[in-house]
Structure formats: structure tokens, C-alpha cells
Amino acid sequence: MSQQPSPKRPPSSRERPDVIAARKVLAEMWPGPARASSVTLLKALHVLTREGGLNLDTRRKLKQVLHLVQLLRPSLDALLAEGTDPVIADLGTGKSYLGFILYDLVVGPAGLGSIVGVDVRAELVERSQALARDCGFERMSFVAGGIADTVLPNGRADMVTALHACDTATDDAIRFALRHEAKVVALIPCCQAEVAALLEQAKPSPIDQLWRHPLHRREFGAHATNVLRGLVLEARGYKVRVTEFTGLEHTLKNELILATRHQQSNPLARRKLDQFVEQLGVRPGLLDVMD
Numbered sequence: 001m002s003q004q005p006s007p008k009r010p011p012s013s014r015e016r017p018d019v020i021a022a023r024k025v026l027a028e029m030w031p032g033p034a035r036a037s038s039v040t041l042l043k044a045l046h047v048l049t050r051e052g053g054l055n056l057d058t059r060r061k062l063k064q065v066l067h068l069v070q071l072l073r074p075s076l077d078a079l080l081a082e083g084t085d086p087v088i089a090d091l092g093t094g095k096s097y098l099g100f101i102l103y104d105l106v107v108g109p110a111g112l113g114s115i116v117g118v119d120v121r122a123e124l125v126e127r128s129q130a131l132a133r134d135c136g137f138e139r140m141s142f143v144a145g146g147i148a149d150t151v152l153p154n155g156r157a158d159m160v161t162a163l164h165a166c167d168t169a170t171d172d173a174i175r176f177a178l179r180h181e182a183k184v185v186a187l188i189p190c191c192q193a194e195v196a197a198l199l200e201q202a203k204p205s206p207i208d209q210l211w212r213h214p215l216h217r218r219e220f221g222a223h224a225t226n227v228l229r230g231l232v233l234e235a236r237g238y239k240v241r242v243t244e245f246t247g248l249e250h251t252l253k254n255e256l257i258l259a260t261r262h263q264q265s266n267p268l269a270r271r272k273l274d275q276f277v278e279q280l281g282v283r284p285g286l287l288d289v290m291d
């Protein structure tokens with residue numbers, strides 16, 4: 001019997017040279033071997049070059065996001081296990097590296113849950129919408145608007161993330177989380193200027209040497225802001241953990257405030273918050289959520 005020629009098949013993903021190259025450069029970072037579709041996504045996000053090499057400009061971002069995904073994974077898995085199709089809101093989403101990678105690694109494979117990216121920059125939102133469509137990420141969508149004014153359908157966001165949302169946009173993310181009664185809140189604050197400006201005008205205090213010099217005022221102001229953010233979340237019923245989220249070599253804005261709701265409110269944390277505000281001698285805008 002004469003042998004039939006084997007039918008011509010399109011090359012398998014394993015044979016794509018860019019995928020082979022990408023797997024090599026991602027070997028130490030990506031959880032497991034990267035799928036061909038992940039390589040296509042990372043190329044579209046300009047994390048990988050066309051040939052599958054690592055783009056040095058976005059390398060740090062990739063490392064940050066992958067660390068963050070690892071840290072968020074237990075909370076996210078717990079939400080997905082509830083089987084209630086959780087909504088994850090990524091606020092100040094920018095180019096949405098976090099949203100896309102979360103979808104690619106967790107939400108997409110889980111077959112449930114959705115991700116909504118919110119950003120005030122309409123052109124970024126349009127680009128991300130097109131990319132989500134091209135990738136077939138059907139449960140990923142975007143809203144062009146300010147965090148402060150956005151309400152998601154049915155007022156629902158189970159998890160809120162805000163990675164380096166500028167200045168007081170992180171406070172807007174807290175207000176958003178409280179408004180939507182989010183179960184999990186993950187904040188990686190960016191630079192912060194509000195409290196430093198308030199401290200400059202503050203009346204004399206026994207601890208005002210902490211912020212006499214502008215550099216100390218900026219650093220202490222940012223630190224005090226994050227302390228306040230943690231206390232506000234605690235007072236509003238969240239259990240709060242504050243950790244570094246990645247190596248300092250990848251970003252200086254390296255603080256993760258991870259909060260999980262476990263009660264309606266916490267009167268002890270409320271008292272600690274009030275005492276801290278009293279000692280500081282200034283009232284940042286975020287305190288409006290306690291009124």
C-alpha cells in the first residue's frame with residue numbers, strides 16, 4: 001500500500017520562533033511555560049518585541065505586575081471559588097498591564113469573573129478595548145472616566161485594584177471600594193502631595209521636626225497618607241496588611257496595602273484614626289469617608 005502524504009498542518013504554537021524565544025526570556029518570571037496566546041498579548045502590550053525578546057523599557061513593569069498577581073492570587077482564587085462571577089475593578093488602569101495579565105493568567109482560565117478597567121484617558125481606554133477584543137477576552141471591559149464618578153453596573157465591584165494611581169486617585173479608589181462594598185482592596189500608592197502641602201501650613205506641634213525640611217515633609221507626608229489609608233480601611237471594617245510588593249530595584253513605589261473586608265466597622269481602629277489625625281494636626285480629604 002502506498003503511503004499517503006500527510007496533510008499539511010499549520011505550524012503548531014511550539015514551532016513559532018517568537019514563542020520559543022519568548023519562553024526562554026520569560027522562563028524565570030512567567031508562571032509556567034507561556035502559551036502562544038500569552039506571547040501574542042505580551043507583544044501587543046510591547047512587553048515583548050516582535051521576535052519574542054524582552055523589551056527593556058517594560059521589563060520592570062512586567063516584574064511588578066507578575067509579583068502583584070502572585071500576591072493577589074489567594075484573594076482572587078477565594079473570590080472565584082465563591083462561584084458568584086466576581087467583578088474586579090482596576091482603577092487608574094493606564095495601559096492595563098495588570099488587568100490583561102490577570103485575565104490571561106487567572107480570570108480567563110477560571111472561566112468566570114470579569115475585569116473592568118477604569119481610566120480618565122479615553123485614548124488609552126479605546127486602545128485597551130480593541131486589544132481585549134483582539135485577544136478574545138470577552139469578560140474584560142473598560143470605562144473612560146474619573147474614579148471618583150464611576151459606578152459599575154449594579155454597583156458591583158468585588159475586588160478593587162489600583163496600581164500607582166496618581167496622588168489622591170488612590171484615595172478615590174478607596175472611596176470607590178467603599179461605595180461598591182468591595183470585599184478585597186489592593187492599593188499600591190503612587191507619589192502623594194496633599195498631606196505635605198497641608199503640613200506646611202499646620203500649626204506648631206511637638207512632632208513638627210518630622211516635617212520641617214521639604215524633603216522630609218514630602219516623605220513623611222506620603223508615609224502619613226498611607227498610614228491614614230490603612231486606618232480608614234480598618235475603621236470601615238477591613239483587615240489590612242501592608243507589605244512591599246516587589247523588589248526596590250523594580251520600583252520605589254513599592255508599598256502594597258491589601259485589605260479584606262471582614263466586618264461592618266471597627267470602633268477601635270476608628271479611635272486610633274482619630275488620635276492619629278489629632279496628633280498630625282491636619283485633615284486630609286479622605287477623612288470625608290468617615291463622616
Ligand SMILES: C[S@@+](CC[C@H](N)C(=O)[O-])C[C@H]1O[C@@H](n2cnc3c(N)ncnc32)[C@H](O)[C@@H]1O
Nearest residue numbers: 092093094119120121146147163164165166169
Ligand atoms: C501612573 S499610571 C499607572 C497605570 C497603571 N495602573 C500601571 O500601573 O501601569 C496612572 C493612571 O491613572 C490614571 N488616573 C489618574 N487619576 C485618575 C482618576 N482620578 N480617575 C481615573 N484615572 C486616573 C491616569 O490617566 C494614568 O493612566
